[in-house]
Amino acid sequence: MKIPAALLLLSLFLSFPAGNAEDLSCLNEAERTGASFYTQLQQQAYAALDVRTKTYEELKTPEQIVEYQQRLKKFFVTQLGGFPERTPLNARTVRTIKGDGYRIECVIFESQPNHHVTANLYLPEADAAVPAVVVSSGHSRTAKTADYNQRFGIMMAKQGMAALCFDPIGQGERSQFLNPEGKPQFGGTTTEHFLTGVGSILVGRNTARYRVWDAMRSIDYLASRPEIIKDKIGFTGCSGGGTLTSYVMALDDRVACAAPACYLTTFRHLIASIGPQDAEQNIYGQIAFGLDHPDYILLRAPRPTLISSTTDDYFSIVGAWENYRQAKRVYARLGFPERVDLVEVEGRHGVHPQNLATIAYWMKRWLLDQDEPVTAVELPTLPPEQLHCTESGQVLTSFKNEKSVVDLNTEFETELAKQREELWKTKPADEMRTRIRQLIGVRPPQELKPPQFEDIGREQREGYHIDKLVLTTEGRVLPGLTFHPPSPVDDAYLYLHDSGKMGDAEPDGPIEKLIDEGYAVVTMDLSSQGETAHEKRDAVLTDWKTFYLSYLLGKPLLGTRVEDTLAAADFVAFYQKKRDAPRKVHLVGTGAAGIIALHAAAMQPDLFASVTVRDTPASWADVVRQKSPIGQLDSTVHGALHVYDLPDLVQLIGPDKVTQK
Numbered sequence: 243m244k245i246p247a248a249l250l251l252l253s254l255f256l257s258f259p260a261g262n263a264e265d266l267s268c269l270n271e272a273e274r275t276g277a278s279f280y281t282q283l284q285q286q287a288y289a290a291l292d293v294r295t296k297t298y299e300e301l302k303t304p305e306q307i308v309e310y311q312q313r314l315k316k317f318f319v320t321q322l323g324g325f326p327e328r329t330p331l332n333a334r335t336v337r338t339i340k341g342d343g344y345r346i347e348c349v350i351f352e353s354q355p356n357h358h359v360t361a362n363l364y365l366p367e368a369d370a371a372v373p374a375v376v377v378s379s380g381h382s383r384t385a386k387t388a389d390y391n392q393r394f395g396i397m398m399a400k401q402g403m404a405a406l407c408f409d410p411i412g413q414g415e416r417s418q419f420l421n422p423e424g425k426p427q428f429g430g431t432t433t434e435h436f437l438t439g440v441g442s443i444l445v446g447r448n449t450a451r452y453r454v455w456d457a458m459r460s461i462d463y464l465a466s467r468p469e470i471i472k473d474k475i476g477f478t479g480c481s482g483g484g485t486l487t488s489y490v491m492a493l494d495d496r497v498a499c500a501a502p503a504c505y506l507t508t509f510r511h512l513i514a515s516i517g518p519q520d521a522e523q524n525i526y527g528q529i530a531f532g533l534d535h536p537d538y539i540l541l542r543a544p545r546p547t548l549i550s551s552t553t554d555d556y557f558s559i560v561g562a563w564e565n566y567r568q569a570k571r572v573y574a575r576l577g578f579p580e581r582v583d584l585v586e587v588e589g590r591h592g593v594h595p596q597n598l599a600t601i602a603y604w605m606k607r608w609l610l611d612q613d614e615p616v617t618a619v620e621l622p623t624l625p626p627e628q629l630h631c632t633e634s635g636q637v638l639t640s641f642k643n644e645k646s647v648v649d650l651n652t653e654f655e656t657e658l659a660k661q662r663e664e665l666w667k668t669k670p671a672d673e674m675r676t677r678i679r680q681l682i683g684v685r686p687p688q689e690l691k692p693p694q695f696e697d698i699g700r701e702q703r704e705g706y707h708i709d710k711l712v713l714t715t716e717g718r719v720l721p722g723l724t725f726h727p728p729s730p731v732d733d734a735y736l737y738l739h740d741s742g743k744m745g746d747a748e749p750d751g752p753i754e755k756l757i758d759e760g761y762a763v764v765t766m767d768l769s770s771q772g773e774t775a776h777e778k779r780d781a782v783l784t785d786w787k788t789f790y791l792s793y794l795l796g797k798p799l800l801g802t803r804v805e806d807t808l809a810a811a812d813f814v815a816f817y818q819k820k821r822d823a824p825r826k827v828h829l830v831g832t833g834a835a836g837i838i839a840l841h842a843a844a845m846q847p848d849l850f851a852s853v854t855v856r857d858t859p860a861s862w863a864d865v866v867r868q869k870s871p872i873g874q875l876d877s878t879v880h881g882a883l884h885v886y887d888l889p890d891l892v893q894l895i896g897p898d899k900v901t902q903k
Contacts, residue, residue, distance in 0.1 A: 385414025
């Protein structure tokens with residue numbers, strides 16, 4: 243019997259213990275480079291940034307600049323998810339430490355009800371009220387008590403200014419994910435920010451929303467203290483603290499003077515080098531909209547701003563100077579070119595003594611009206627535990643009704659669930675399908691072209707063979723494999739896995755069981771999987787770098803993979819078949835790939851005879867509630883829970899066609 247060349251796929255190199263080395267790769271090294279979905283996203287980002295540069299060059303008058311600021315600020319706040327109402331801070335000082343010419347107060351306040359912020363307030367010895375500087379920590383596990391953050395506080399106090407250094411969520415005494423012993427579950431602070439982002443994204447928020455709000459409430463706290471001059475408040479911070487400084491100085495007009503350190507560059511340089519960073523450093527759709535790093539300064543023009551940089555930082559110093567030039571031109575057009583500056587100090591990422599001295603000088607110049615140099619010195623610091631504000635070392639175990647970000651997102655999701663229920667009661671299925679399609683960025687069926695197919699070769703296994711293939715759809719290259727029994731039945735399977743085409747493909751594995759039943763099985767590397775992946779998929783954070791580059795472009799990675807799946811299903815259904823007599827396609831999705839499968843089948847239910855998902859979340863509402871949403875990031879969709887949840891997809895497919903295991 244002639245075996246149809248119909249169902250062929252590509253795969254990665256794989257060896258089996260029998261000594262029979264298989265080569266299931268479909269692409270050579272040059273082809274893999276060309277097939278990189280991440281590279282395609284880079285090119286899309288550069289094109290969008292070109293448009294943004296053109297818009298920037300058209301800013302000639304103060305009126306145009308003000309309109310630009312208002313438009314970008316509105317977008318920025320919306321994409322963060324808006325801010326909660328201001329509620330009582332309920333602030334208290336739990337301990338005071340005497341320093342050399344200053345004191346340190348260990349303080350706790352609530353940025354939201356039962357959501358506590360721990361902070362150290364450095365107050366100089368003074369006879370009158372003084373200016374103050376908020377210090378935002380970088381990605382240090384010890385946060386406010388890290389040596390460089392202590393030096394920020396000490397330096398400001400010794401120069402006659404107060405400083406408030408607070409713990410961000412996921413750091414210091416504010417870890418959001420604790421192990422059974424009450425200690426941080428993850429060693430890296432960025433991991434907490436990523437995982438905080440999972441639920442936040444699903445409800446249309448961003449990790450940055452919580453961080454920015456804590457920072458704004460920190461300003462509120464300073465303004466409540468009689469020792470502080472309320473209209474003389476500055477903001478600074480390094481690395482992740484530089485990110486937060488950039489955001490807050492752009493969004494809060496009370497920041498009279500700002501100095502973001504070791505962060506500001508341009509997206510073009512960032513994307514060309516280290517790529518997107520952790521959750522709060524990426525605002526949904528911002529590159530597509532035209533919000534670049536330089537805009538964080540332009541949004542506050544002409545208020546005083548200093549860029550603090552280092553020569554060998556992984557945030558490009560060339561990009562930092564380009565950022566500065568854009569700001570300098572706009573500040574000059576507004577008549578205040580002296581209010582923006584840049585300091586570059588030799589060294590790697592961090593706040594070196596001269597960076598700190600220059601930041602202190604900048605604050606003195608604009609907050610104290612003292613234009614005199616500050617000497618770079620080494621400042622001694624205290625052991626971190628002496629600066630703690632809670633007895634247990636964590637707010638989650640120190641306050642009976644403490645709410646984590648997971649809890650806050652869960653409360654919001656409960657409100658959204660009521661809205662979704664009403665929406666699905668009043669809107670027809672086709673309208674909801676269209677809304678979902680638009681939200682995830684999947685085009686309607688009539689706009690999707692059948693994929694192009696290329697036969698790559700064949701590998702033999704005992705009792706069956708594997709055909710290697712490549713599908714090309716919309717410029718994306720999808721390697722695949724067809725596992726082909728000797729006498730296949732006409733129905734066939736399309737099998738999706740988080741690991742791509744090699745997932746569950748081992749001898750005696752789940753795919754081989756389907757072959758034993760007589761089915762041909764097609765597996766695929768969807769965009770940025772397997773041979774088209776940018777980096778190896780992280781078991782905890784998934785394909786986060788590709789996810790966030792797509793996120794910056796306002797294109798859910800899930801949507802691209804859904805279109806890939808529909809192209810692969812079209813191939814399975816119609817290869818060597820007439821359009822009016824397709825082959826029955828059974829769709830399987832394992833793990834987070836089950837979410838892709840549900841979306842694909844909901845978009846075109848007539849294309850699939852059945853859908854089986856294994857080890858897949860029953861709902862996104864459940865994911866929001868998870869205390870540690872591991873392995874879910876790259877399948878999230880920004881704001882999805884405003885419109886639908888995964889069970890709604892099952893209803894669109896037809897519950898009788900869906901099996902969940």
